[in-house]
Amino acid sequence: MSIYVLVALAAISVETNVETTVPPTAPPPPPVVRTVNVPIPFSTPKPKKGVESPAIPKGNPGFWASTRDYPTLALRDEREGTTAFRVTVGTDGRVTGCQITESSGHSDLDEATCANVTTRAEFYPAQDKKGKVIIGNYANRIRWQIPVMASYATGPLRLDSYPYAPQPLNRMELRIATEDYPASALAAGEQGTSMFTLDIDDTGKVQACSITTSSGSLALDQQSCVVSARWKFQPARDIDGKPTRGRTKHSLVWNLPKGTPRSTAAPIRPAFNPFEKTGSFTLTLDYDADGKMIDCAAEQKGEFLLMGTTTSFFGRACEEAPKNNIKPFVDAEGKPEARRVIFRMGVEHTDAVLPEKAK
Numbered sequence: 001m002s003i004y005v006l007v008a009l010a011a012i013s014v015e016t017n018v019e020t021t022v023p024p025t026a027p028p029p030p031p032v033v034r035t036v037n038v039p040i041p042f043s044t045p046k047p048k049k050g051v052e053s054p055a056i057p058k059g060n061p062g063f064w065a066s067t068r069d070y071p072t073l074a075l076r077d078e079r080e081g082t083t084a085f086r087v088t089v090g091t092d093g094r095v096t097g098c099q100i101t102e103s104s105g106h107s108d109l110d111e112a113t114c115a116n117v118t119t120r121a122e123f124y125p126a127q128d129k130k131g132k133v134i135i136g137n138y139a140n141r142i143r144w145q146i147p148v149m150a151s152y153a154t155g156p157l158r159l160d161s162y163p164y165a166p167q168p169l170n171r172m173e174l175r176i177a178t179e180d181y182p183a184s185a186l187a188a189g190e191q192g193t194s195m196f197t198l199d200i201d202d203t204g205k206v207q208a209c210s211i212t213t214s215s216g217s218l219a220l221d222q223q224s225c226v227v228s229a230r231w232k233f234q235p236a237r238d239i240d241g242k243p244t245r246g247r248t249k250h251s252l253v254w255n256l257p258k259g260t261p262r263s264t265a266a267p268i269r270p271a272f273n274p275f276e277k278t279g280s281f282t283l284t285l286d287y288d289a290d291g292k293m294i295d296c297a298a299e300q301k302g303e304f305l306l307m308g309t310t311t312s313f314f315g316r317a318c319e320e321a322p323k324n325n326i327k328p329f330v331d332a333e334g335k336p337e338a339r340r341v342i343f344r345m346g347v348e349h350t351d352a353v354l355p356e357k358a359k
Helices: 072-077 107-120 183-188 218-228
Strands: 009-013 081-089 095-102 136-145 192-200 206-213 246-254 279-287 293-302 339-347
Antiparallel strands (some): 192 246, 279 293
8 A cells, every 4th residue: 555645634523521530549640742833723612710611722723733634654544533532631721641531442542642631731620619729620522534535637837938828718627526536546545646748729729748757647647638738828928928839747646546545656756857958058148329229139959947848938939028118228438339148048967065964
């Protein structure tokens, strides 16, 4: 089973079996955990002085377990459950002990319950009939549930169109329907991320799709192009604001539906290196003393991330350069003069210089 990441949701359902008692026998010491400060969005009313009352949470109990607290192994194994607990609340309003009254069936979920409640819960302490602060108990439960993670596509990751790139008309189309998941990939337990480029014509329609980084599954890569072909775009625009062809880069994250068996695979290694290929681009612009561009030359060598194998931007750089005059350059005396502007960008490789401990 491959290791994967899911966002986990810990939801609190409040019970009414709150107890206020005299100090009980000392419970086992609570788990030692790292304290995490979680902001509480609102406070509950403070109990009246001199009136008998149980230990009352100061904030929303739903914030005692955050979305980052789901135990890693439980996520991987897709284990869920509800843990009931009772805590002892000291006279200072802090939890001094935690006991599991009903197990979720999974020890790691139970341990996470007490760990989170012990470190995050804060109470108004219990009061006896005379209004004296005493030790009290509080009971509740945490429901550990993994939500269904849908597959989705990202918006443009890279724009190879100058100066105005294509943009999706409806970003809701980037949410992938369950029925779009390839049957063969489901059967094989395949999931992953496909990265691809789209060529968009001047009407906003997808004309071509090219996989740049494979998900590791041919079925998922092919389906990425099938799904993206349905997308509609606002076309790229040139310097004069006229619609023109353009290119964008996207990724599509395929998440297997919850409960689907995963294929066993080696640990995932990065498959994308933005600096793998070397190359450079030089744009030379000549302006006269009035600020008018009189010449433009573009030179491309090799290829790198910003270029890839396309010249959609770089090949049209001079064609789409601003036609309007710019503010003239001036010499040391403030007189207008002609000037050449050279713009360069590129990637080079050299031997690394690493600190001793990193070698």
